[in-house]
Amino acid sequence: MRCSVVRELDSLDAFLKQKGQLHCAVVQGLDFTNVEVDWERLDFDGVVFLGCHFPKEVTADFLINKGAVIFPAFPNLPYNPYRNRLYAREELMEGWTEAEDRSVDKRIYDHFVKKGRSKADILESLAQRLHDHAIDDGVRDLLGGRIETGGEKKVVGIMGGHSTARDDVYYKKVVRLARDLSRAGYFIASGGGPGTMEAANLGAWLIDVSDEELEEVFQILARAPHFESPGYMQAARKVLERHPKGGTSLAIPTWFYGHEPSNLFSKHIAKYFSNSIREDGLLAIATHGVVFAPGSAGTTQEIFMDATQNHYVTFDEVSPMIFLGEKRYTEDTMLFPCLEQLAQGRDYAAYIHCTDEVDSAVSFVRTHPPFKVSK
Known part of the structure; x- marks a missing residue:
């Protein structure tokens, strides 16, 4: 049977x-071992x-005889390739203590390194790709408004240096920027690191x-300013x-x-x-703009990846590129003037901005919503 519409069933309630009536459904990562189901009567x-x-x-x-297709589980993995939701910090940090890091996050990383990172064997590579596909699906569910209330997310990405210290002036500016954008109804996405x-x-x-x-938060964090600092x-x-309940972001x-x-x-x-996949995807979902705080080679790469998406209108629209750091981007690196020259005559020329404020x-961001471009 050909399916014009495929339904995703990623919870027991939905199933x-x-x-x-399961025809044309994809059932993702569910455990039926203790669920009463009349399997003989299912379609x-x-x-x-x-x-x-x-x-x-x-x-x-x-x-299989009933017509189902089965993607079986992979044995001996510290992660689930077919997971049906995004991670939460509690899941990744499970097992972490101040004395020793035995977290889920660390165990997966150790497994990844042991398997050769990007040179893993065919089965491990397949499991990793399936996992990342499941994460893609989870991101679409979140941004499409299927996980939280409030409808489709207006995503603003924020990029910058991974080594920026917690007591750095631009760290503090980014905190205020993300807070104020969140208050204005935007949804913040970052690279997720330090x-x-x-x-x-x-x-x-x-x-x-x-x-x-x-300011009190900054004082607490300044005691361990770098991710390699004791007590980070x-x-x-x-x-x-101190602030157990907070706003949502990705x-x-x-x-x-x-x-x-x-x-x-x-x-x-x-x-x-x-x-x-992670870097390209992060830029692609930031349809309401990307803010680039000071960074090094990685941030520079992301700037030109985002510029390429705008330059060639990869996703049928252009969105703002904001450079937070006038000296960094107009004098030290000349990246902003370079981008201005590159954008001349293009729709996104009016969508680039450099500021320290x-x-x-x-x-x-508020005055430059995504601009649809007719091809």
Whole structure:
């Protein structure tokens, strides 16, 4: 049977609501071992099961003979290639203590390194690609408004140096910027690591925090300014203890840079094995703009990747590019004048802006919504 519409069923409630009519459904990562289901009466025409667990009496032969397609589970992996949701910090940090890092995050990273990183064997590579595809699906669900209330997200990406210290002036500016953009109804996405990335997710988390309270947070974090500083994670946890409820945002880190800890201030973590998919995807989802704080080679690469998407209108529209750091981008690197020259005669020429002021950056995002380009 050919399917014009494929339904995703990634929860037991969604599965049971189908009342046995599973044709053209993809069932993702569900455990049926303790669920009462009359398997004989189900309509299996065109159904695909991704990494599901079944009662002993429901065999693979039974499902296949009924017309189902089964993607089986992979053995001996510290991660689930078919996961049906994004990560949360509690899941990734499970097992971490101040004395020793035995977290889920660390175990997956150690496995990734042991398997050769990007040179893994064919089965490990396949499992990693399936995992990253599942993360892609989770990001689409989140940004499409299917995970949280409020409808489709207006995503602004924030990029910058991973080594930016917590007591750096641009770390503090990014925190305020992310807080103010979140208050204005935008959804912050970052690379999910330390430095500027942490500042972005922290600002979104502190959406309801005053300027005075913000200064107290900065004082706590300044005790461990760099991700290699003693007490780095403990300082972040102290902030969370002081502000246990916060705003929502997305972190998109990668195990490719697993020596850098994922920051603790995002509600949703889309962690990838493939860094190239992660970087390109992060820029692609930031349809309401990208802010570039000072950074080094990685940030420079992201600037030109984003410029390429705007230059060739890869996604049928252009969106703002804001450079937060006038000296960095107009004098030290000349990247902003270079981009201005590149954009001459193009639709995105009016969508690039360089400033040192948080208010100016927020205003530019608000006054430059995504612009649809007719090809």
